Amino acid sequence: MVCRFFSLSVTVLVCSLTTASAQNLFATANPSGGGPNTTRLLRFPTTNDRDIVLCYAGQLYTVGKDGGTARRLTSGPGYTSFSRFSPDGTQIAFSSEYDGNREVYVMPAEGGVPKRLTTSATLARDDVSDRMGPNNIVMAWENTKPLIVFRSRMRSFDDFVGSLFAVGLDAELPQQLPVPRSGFVSFSPDDSKMAFNRIFREFRTWKHYRGGMADDVWLYDFKTGATENLTSNPAQDICPMWGPDNKIYFISDRDNRMNLFVVDLATKETKQLTHFTDFDIKFPSMGKQSIVFEQAGHIWRYDLATGQATPVPIDIKEDFDSGRGGLVDAAKHIESVNLAPDGERTIVVARGDLFSVPAKNGTPRSLSKTSGAHERDAVWSPDGKWIAYNSDATGENELYVRSQDGKGEPQQITNGGDTYYYAPKWSPDSKKLLWSDRLQRLRYVDVASKAVTLVDQDKFGEIQSYNWSPDSQWITWARPEQNDMPRVYLYSLANKQQTAVTDSWYGSGEPVFSDDGKYLLLASARDFKPTFGDQEFANVYRDMQRVYLVTLAKETANPLAPKSDE
Incomplete structure (x- = not known):
């Protein structure tokens, strides 16, 4: 076997957005007709x-x-967000990454040099795009003391669990x-009580969860x-907000948005104040009047005072x-590589574009040159003529x-991409493509006719492993099952049977076919050799999987059958 090392020294000119197109992207009109034709993607207001004060592109604006x-x-540097005005309106506290780690800062509301208030350990999951949310999020000021309350995971081993801390x-x-x-x-006006959520899951993408x-x-x-x-x-x-009228304002998806x-603390009567039907309200913050x-x-x-909501x-x-x-430098942003059948070139996906790179001599070829689309999962056809890949050039996969x-x-x-x-x-004959998707389907398409055939659609999970037989007439895959024990299946292209x-x-x-198509190899967890813990009398099962071989025809002999000289 010959091992080759590819030098991926590729520089690509990326012209994904001109200044004008960036402004058009961020300043389109509200599809629902309820907002002004001004800048969009404005977040975390106070x-x-x-x-x-709001967050735009990771920085604060007033x-x-x-x-x-x-x-x-x-x-x-980094992402600055979750600003909160002090009770007198002269200062803002916020979360930022000036010094690398996300910490709590304070600065004059009109602008000025920020002062760092916290020092905490760096967490593995601390990003505004993470479903657990960022760490050290400024939540509120106390009303009677110059204390800033923030949510932090500094003492939690669980990325989902955070606690509230106050810093002066x-x-x-x-x-x-x-x-x-x-x-x-x-907090209540006298700081004797607080309204709070026990769970923090606003950065998760679940909808209508009950x-x-x-x-x-x-x-x-705090007293009792x-x-x-x-x-x-x-x-x-x-997102509870204790109003100056001694009412608690909050957001809820009781009507699916x-x-x-608002709930009156005296009568416990709850009233809906807004009625958006297109998009959710996100991250509200309260002043004394609005x-x-x-x-x-x-x-x-x-x-x-008026009970009216208006776009700003x-x-x-x-x-x-x-x-x-x-x-x-695209070589620093490589997503995947796939070797050509003859080993002379490899197809590289970097920054959403396709590059054909030689093994030793020659120049890389930029194949896609589509800065406005994301190409990925590029694979070379067995006959060496074609590259197949996923792209969202149409807006869908x-x-x-x-x-x-x-x-x-x-x-x-x-x-008609839908997921x-x-x-x-x-x-192997370079005529069909097999793929799975997040709708838990396994399908193949005939490249010439573009006819798509459904092989399977599972009820219990996504299909993650699948392969072709050497003669291109059979498909094997692992299907997730209700009991969490995946099963291996075969599919015949001739009779469409599983x-x-x-x-x-x-x-x-x-599962994978042998090169001659006579055998199916698969991994299976069938070894039960329990061990016991020193402190707990409980079975622990390790190293349960082995590689197994299945003969695919009655006349095919078992190559691992017992041997005897007699």
Whole structure:
């Protein structure tokens, strides 16, 4: 066997967005017709009833409560968000990454040098795009003391669990609030009580959840230590805000969209205040006279006196540096590689584009040159002529095939993409492509006719391992089952029939045909050799899997059958 090392020194000119196109992307009109034709993707607002501070592209901006052109407040590295005005409206606390780690900072509301208030360990999961959410999130100020309350996972081994801590402007050690775990929080005017969520899951993508992790608004009395479930509803009741009128405002998806609600502490009467039907309200924050929130990429302001919610027209006017084109070393952003059948070249996916790279001599070829689309999962056909790959050039995932030498236009092989596609696999005769998707289907397509055939659609999970037989007439795959024991199946292209290879007693997977097509090899967990712990009398099973071989015809002898000289 010859091993070759490919030198992937590729530089690609990326012109994904011009300044004009970036502005068009971020300033499109609200599809629902409910927002102004101004800058979108505005997030995490806060207000002192005179100004609004918000996050855009990971930096803080300030603008008057009635809108206008926003002025940038921060310019540090990393992502800055979750700003909160102090009770007197003169300072803002926020979470930022000036020094590498996400920490709590404070600065004058009009702008100025930020002061770092916390120092904590770096966590493996600490990103605004992570479903667990970022760490050290500023939640609120206390009303009677200059203390900033933030949610942190500094003492938790579980990325899902965080606690509330208070830190002063002197940057002394934060003190944990007397509740074991929490999320959003707001304090009564005299700080004797707080309204809070026990669970923090606003960064997860679940919708209409009604299970045990759907949160309620709780009240905690600092004097007595008593807690009270204020809302007690199957829906999500989150982001409580203690109003100056002694009412608790919050958002809830009781009508299947996150809308603004209020509950009267005296009567316990709950009232819905907004009625959005297109997109959820996200991350509301309260001043003394109004509530600001994000909805459909815009910032809205709800006036407590009039009970009216209006969009705030906000424009961002700057150079949009992140939207400029430039030279990027694609070798530092490699997503996948796939070797040509003859070993002379390899197809590389880097920064969403396709490159054909020689083994030793020659120049790389940029095949796709589509800065506005993401190409991925590129695989070389067995005959060495074609490259198959996934692309979202149409706006949805579709399979494409193009010539390996870069000549001609790519051919779109599938249509009507309705979910995320996984990597395709060529049939050995280079005539078909087999792939699975997040709708738990396994399908193949005839490249010439573009006819798609459904092999299987599972009820219990995504199909992750699948392969072709050497003659391209059979497919094998591992199907997830209800008992969590995957089974291996065969599919005949001739009669469109499925055949189970393994039973439901043992988990089996990763099936592959032998080169001559006589055998099926698979992994299966069938070895039960328990060990026992020193402290607990409990069975522990390890190394359960082995590789097994199945003969595919009666006349095929078992190559591992017992041998005897007699």
